[in-house]
Amino acid sequence: MTTDTTTQPGTALPTTPKNKEPYQQAYYPPVPTGFTRFMRGNLIWQFWRFIAINIKMFKLMLSSHH
Template identity: 40%
Template sequence: MRVSHLSFNIIYKQMKTVVRNYKDEYYPPIPTKSTKFWRVSFIYQFYKFLKLNFKIMRIVVKGHS
């Protein structure tokens, strides 16, 4: 369906603008595309898997006598 320039303007004006700031959810840091990529990158996460397991084991070993 072809939307004319006039009808596009009407639809656009009817869309409610959402102002996101001044809400709690607006302020925390949000991950970038790159961060999201590295979070599920297989090789990088395999390295993290080993590193985090090492950190956990260190806590386990040191934790109790």
């Protein structure tokens, strides 16, 4: 983490990291693409992911029991 070092010697350095200052690109979170937003709302895709995740969990439970 880097901080601004433009203060005079003997004064306290600010604790705000450079990349967290408002209105800089690193300050804003990433925005999902249109395709990502479409897939999040697509019921067919959600159902398929639900089945796939359940199969993975079922395989994990089967392998954990002796």
